[in-house]
Amino acid sequence: MNQELEKLLNELDISEQANSDYYISSKMNSITSGDESFELKSEKIAFLFSETNENLYPRWGTYYQPVFGPVIMDDGQIYESPSLSVITEEMLSYWENRAEQTILS
Numbered sequence: 400m401n402q403e404l405e406k407l408l409n410e411l412d413i414s415e416q417a418n419s420d421y422y423i424s425s426k427m428n429s430i431t432s433g434d435e436s437f438e439l440k441s442e443k444i445a446f447l448f449s450e451t452n453e454n455l456y457p458r459w460g461t462y463y464q465p466v467f468g469p470v471i472m473d474d475g476q477i478y479e480s481p482s483l484s485v486i487t488e489e490m491l492s493y494w495e496n497r498a499e500q501t502i503l504s
Contacts, residue, residue, distance in 0.1 A: 403430040
């Protein structure tokens with residue numbers, strides 16, 4: 400894991416300040432500096448979801464939905480960000496481990 404990312408995660412984990420998803424996401428983006436490691440990509444994507452107003456987001460069948468979209472493009476394709484297709488089992492495992500680490504901090 401990138402040292403800048405590790406430092407930021409440690410600071411956020413021990414912080415008692417309430418931080419919004421936008422604040423955390425902007426902090427993640429500020430340390431990118433060419434690093435597109437799996438960990439940084441996973442951390443950045445984790446903050447690109449929002450809760451649905453209903454029980455499930457109908458396009459995915461999940462409680463969470465992308466922060467942007469769906470938008471129907473001129474060619475008829477549906478765009479949403481993040482796309483469900485970028486979420487992998489490895490990423491889900493990473494998020495689960497990070498959640499456990501954060502709870503234990």
